[in-house]
Amino acid sequence: MAYYQAPLRDMRFVLNDVFQAPRRWAEMPETQEVSLDILDAILEEGAKVTQAELFVLNASGDAEGCRFDAGTVTTPKGFKKAFATLAEGGWLGLAGNPEYAGQGLPKMLTVAFEEMLYATNTSFALYPALNSGAALLLDHHASDAIKACYLPRMYTGQWLGTMCLTEPHCGTDLGLIKTRAEPMGEGTYTITGNKVWITGGEHDMVENIVHLVLAKLPDAPEGSRGISLFLVPKIKVNADGSLGERNALGCGGLEHKMGIKGSATCVMNFDGAEGVLIGKPHQGLATMFTMMNYERLSIGIQGLGLGEVAYQSAMDFARERLQSRAPSGAAAPDKPADPILVHPDVRRMALNVRAWNEGGRAFAAFVAGQLDIAKYHPDTEARRAADDMVALLTPVAKSFLTDRGFEATVEAQQIYGGSGYCVEWGAEQFVRDARIAMIYEGTNGIQAMDLVGRKLFRNGGAYVECFSELMREDLEGEVPAILTAFHQACQRELARLEDVTAWLLDQAKGRPEELGAAAADYLDLVGLVAYAWMWWKMSRAAYQGLEDRGEAGEAFYRAKLAMGHHFLARQLPRNEALERQIMAGAESMMTLDEEAFYPVG
Ligand SMILES: Cc1cc2nc3c(=O)[nH]c(=O)nc-3n(C[C@H](O)[C@H](O)[C@H](O)COP(=O)(O)OP(=O)(O)OC[C@H]3O[C@@H](n4cnc5c(N)ncnc54)[C@H](O)[C@@H]3O)c2cc1C
Numbered sequence: 385m386a387y388y389q390a391p392l393r394d395m396r397f398v399l400n401d402v403f404q405a406p407r408r409w410a411e412m413p414e415t416q417e418v419s420l421d422i423l424d425a426i427l428e429e430g431a432k433v434t435q436a437e438l439f440v441l442n443a444s445g446d447a448e449g450c451r452f453d454a455g456t457v458t459t460p461k462g463f464k465k466a467f468a469t470l471a472e473g474g475w476l477g478l479a480g481n482p483e484y485a486g487q488g489l490p491k492m493l494t495v496a497f498e499e500m501l502y503a504t505n506t507s508f509a510l511y512p513a514l515n516s517g518a519a520l521l522l523d524h525h526a527s528d529a530i531k532a533c534y535l536p537r538m539y540t541g542q543w544l545g546t547m548c549l550t551e552p553h554c555g556t557d558l559g560l561i562k563t564r565a566e567p568m569g570e571g572t573y574t575i576t577g578n579k580v581w582i583t584g585g586e587h588d589m590v591e592n593i594v595h596l597v598l599a600k601l602p603d604a605p606e607g608s609r610g611i612s613l614f615l616v617p618k619i620k621v622n623a624d625g626s627l628g629e630r631n632a633l634g635c636g637g638l639e640h641k642m643g644i645k646g647s648a649t650c651v652m653n654f655d656g657a658e659g660v661l662i663g664k665p666h667q668g669l670a671t672m673f674t675m676m677n678y679e680r681l682s683i684g685i686q687g688l689g690l691g692e693v694a695y696q697s698a699m700d701f702a703r704e705r706l707q708s709r710a711p712s713g714a715a716a717p718d719k720p721a722d723p724i725l726v727h728p729d730v731r732r733m734a735l736n737v738r739a740w741n742e743g744g745r746a747f748a749a750f751v752a753g754q755l756d757i758a759k760y761h762p763d764t765e766a767r768r769a770a771d772d773m774v775a776l777l778t779p780v781a782k783s784f785l786t787d788r789g790f791e792a793t794v795e796a797q798q799i800y801g802g803s804g805y806c807v808e809w810g811a812e813q814f815v816r817d818a819r820i821a822m823i824y825e826g827t828n829g830i831q832a833m834d835l836v837g838r839k840l841f842r843n844g845g846a847y848v849e850c851f852s853e854l855m856r857e858d859l860e861g862e863v864p865a866i867l868t869a870f871h872q873a874c875q876r877e878l879a880r881l882e883d884v885t886a887w888l889l890d891q892a893k894g895r896p897e898e899l900g901a902a903a904a905d906y907l908d909l910v911g912l913v914a915y916a917w918m919w920w921k922m923s924r925a926a927y928q929g930l931e932d933r934g935e936a937g938e939a940f941y942r943a944k945l946a947m948g949h950h951f952l953a954r955q956l957p958r959n960e961a962l963e964r965q966i967m968a969g970a971e972s973m974m975t976l977d978e979e980a981f982y983p984v985g
Pocket of ligand 1: 549554557580582641820827
């Protein structure tokens with residue numbers, strides 16, 4: 385059986401001890417009301433509702449999946465009711481704009497709730513996650529009338545949003561889309577085309593579905609500069625917000641997938657459906673990025689949530705599983721064998737999973753905190769600097785968190801032995817549900833290309849310089865002996881990042897394939913340096929906790945320091961190999977002719 389209790393102690397540690405979130409929120413007018421009490425209430429109540437309503441449906445939803453019948457999609461038993469409970473409880477509009485009935489809570493707090501959603505039921509979590517991104521996009525780019533009509537209904541879960549980009553022949557290269565938009569006058573358009581793999585494209589949980597669709601206008605320039613964005617509701621909306629007639633669109637079927645089986649992944653057909661333009665003509669991709677950047681951090685948190693539930697479930701199993709004796713003699717001589725956690729190799733796996741999770745939780749909170757500064761800080765320069773940091777770290781958050789999340793679920797599965805492969809224990813579902821996060825929302829390969837291309841090469845490394853400055857500033861000051869190892873590791877790895885960055889920028893001049901060849905390894909290098917920084921922050925906060933609180937919480941803080949040392953000893957050294965891999969250059973990848981890759985009989 386799977387096991388999960390929201391890691392509230394660790395979430396509080398990250399928010400309060402590491403980032404002193406309430407103090408930061410007090411500095412920004414829009415978030416100054418968010419007190420420690422509100423933080424506690426969201427964490428406590430969020431844990432209750434996700435555990436009680438969603439976790440209980442995770443395995444059954446996976447077994448049952450969604451059903452398609454003549455254009456309608458039925459979600460697994462219990463999803464509709466659980467959705468209504470969450471909607472009634474106000475959980476769908478946590479970060480929404482308060483002008484339109486959202487709650488305006490900072491992202492740094494809502495990511496903790498998102499982690500609980502993904503941990504307890506990833507399939508379910510995707511419906512509200514897409515909706516939050518769609519609402520954010522409308523809040524940024526739609527007219528006041530559209531916002532007033534759509535946002536309150538989306539924040540309260542009356543309607544849900546989707547993102548319709550992908551077509552059968554293109555997912556990454558959206559410049560190739562064939563969906564067409566014809567002007568009908570009075571600001572409306574007819575949308576015609578086929579979209580595939582649309583999450584939540586059709587289902588039975590809400591009365592209306594709000595599709596954000598990429599399409600091309602008749603005068604569109606070729607490629608990605610010719611894409612526009614349209615709002616296309618499943619049921620047309622009258623001027624007073626009431627529902628009108630059915631729009632000319634429908635679901636043509638469901639995909640049969642490896643995981644996230646409770647999430648409806650739909651083929652969507654638009655047959656002259658009526659829509660309105662959002663943002664400027666031909667700038668749909670840039671407009672869509674408001675949603676995609678939001679979703680990318682959210683999908684990163686999918687990896688984190690699944691890593692956490694996989695860890696807790698594996699530890700629940702390990703507690704009872706007795707096998708062999710400890711290397712230095714029986715640890716439980718009264719039992720037929722010792723618990724498997726006596727074995728260094730089992731500990732290695734458990735510690736790896738936990739260290740990735742704890743590092744990831746701090747990193748997600750850090751990126752979310754930068755998003756809050758970029759959105760709410762009264763100082764223009766602070767907002768700009770945070771925006772740069774978000775630009776640099778969004779692809780890292782999406783890829784590094786999902787790669788490590790998948791790795792965590794596989795390593796946690798290994799702890800079970802054969803039971804991990806069997807459905808009954810739940811571990812194999814976490815692996816299957818985590819795998820997709822590396823693929824959708826822009827594959828992790830594309831995230832890495834975004835990092836080395838737009839976020840590094842195009843600005844000559846300026847974002848990385850800002851990152852280095854911020855990290856170096858944070859390393860200043862006196863270092864207590866207990867923290868020396870963390871401090872030295874950060875300085876060493878930051879210097880490595882700077883050297884590798886300079887080398888890559890130089891190497892890639894006139895040789896673009898060098899960037900592509902280095903991309904995935906470079907992203908991992910940045911991710912590991914960022915995690916090293918997070919472990920510095922966490923170890924410093926744990927040390928402070930020990931100093932200030934004496935015995936209270938001592939076990940927690942000591943465990944945190946031990947986890948940090950595991951990260952330094954067993955995970956951070958990957959950077960040495962990554963540096964060598966990057967500096968090996970593109971040659972080994974580009975030598976073979978394309979023909980030589982294809983199998984010969
Ligand atoms: C379960 C599921 C849910 C999804 N939900 C949605 C949704 O809600 N809305 C939506 O619009 N889409 C959705 N998608 C689609 C998803 O976003 C795409 O599958 C993904 O972006 C990759 O596109 P593709 O499958 O066409 O792969 P391709 O673009 O064909 O890529 C194939 C391979 O080539 C690599 N590649 C391509 N171009 C480059 C390049 N320039 N440089 C380096 N490598 C490259 C890719 O990384 C990949 O490894 C979903 C997909 C799935 C499976």
